Amino acid sequence: GAGVSQSPSNKVTEKGKDVELRCDPISGHTALYWYRQSLGQGLEFLIYFQGNSAPDKSGLPSDRFSAERTGGSVSTLTIQRTQQEDSAVYLCASSIGLAGGQETQYFGPGTRLLVL
C-alpha cells in the first residue's frame, strides 16, 4: 500500500507476556518513528530510526521496551513482561529522512494494546 501500515490493529495480552508490534513504513522513507498514545494523553515519543545510524532511544520508558529495524525498512517494537500501564495505542510514522529533519511525518493507523 501507499501508506504506513501496522499490525496487529488490536492486541490483547496478559500481564507479564511479551508482545511484538510491527510497522511497515512508506517505501523509500528512511526515517521511522514510534510513539505511544495513552488514553487522554498526547503522543509520547519512544524511538527514532534514521537510515543506518544508531537509533535515538531516548523516549523508551524502560528497558522492557526495545525496537529493531531490519534492512532499513520494517520495524518491530517489542515490549517484554507487559504491565497494565503499557496499555495504549502505539503509533508508527515515517518520513523521507532528509538531512536537517523537520519533515512531515506520515502516521500508520496504530496498534491498540490492552494488557489485562
Next chain:
Amino acid sequence: GDSVTQMEGPVTLSEEAFLTINCTYTATGYPSLFWYVQYPGEGLQLLLKATKADDKGSNKGFEATYRKETTSFHLEKGSVQVSDSAVYFCALSPNNNDMRFGAGTRLTVKP
C-alpha cells in the same frame, strides 16, 4: 527540553463559529511547527505546518502563523463545520527528526 503546550479541551462549538486553539512552544533553536489532526477512527494526519518565523501554514480553511516573539502557533478557522470534529495536536520538530507533540485538543462541532 523542547516542548509544546496547547489549550486543554474539550472544545465544543456550534457550526459556523470561530475557532482558536492555542499552542505555545519552548525551543532552544529554530524548530518547524506543525498541526496534526486525528479524525474519529482515523490515524493522525498533517493539517498544516510552518518552517520559519512569520510563516503562515494553511489548509482546509485552517490557518496558523509562526510567531517567534510570542513563541506561539495558534490554530484558527473562521467558520467551523461538523466535519471538523476531531482531536488537534500541535507539534514541533527541532533541527533533527525528533517530533514533540502537545497533549491534543478535542473539538466537537454541533449542528
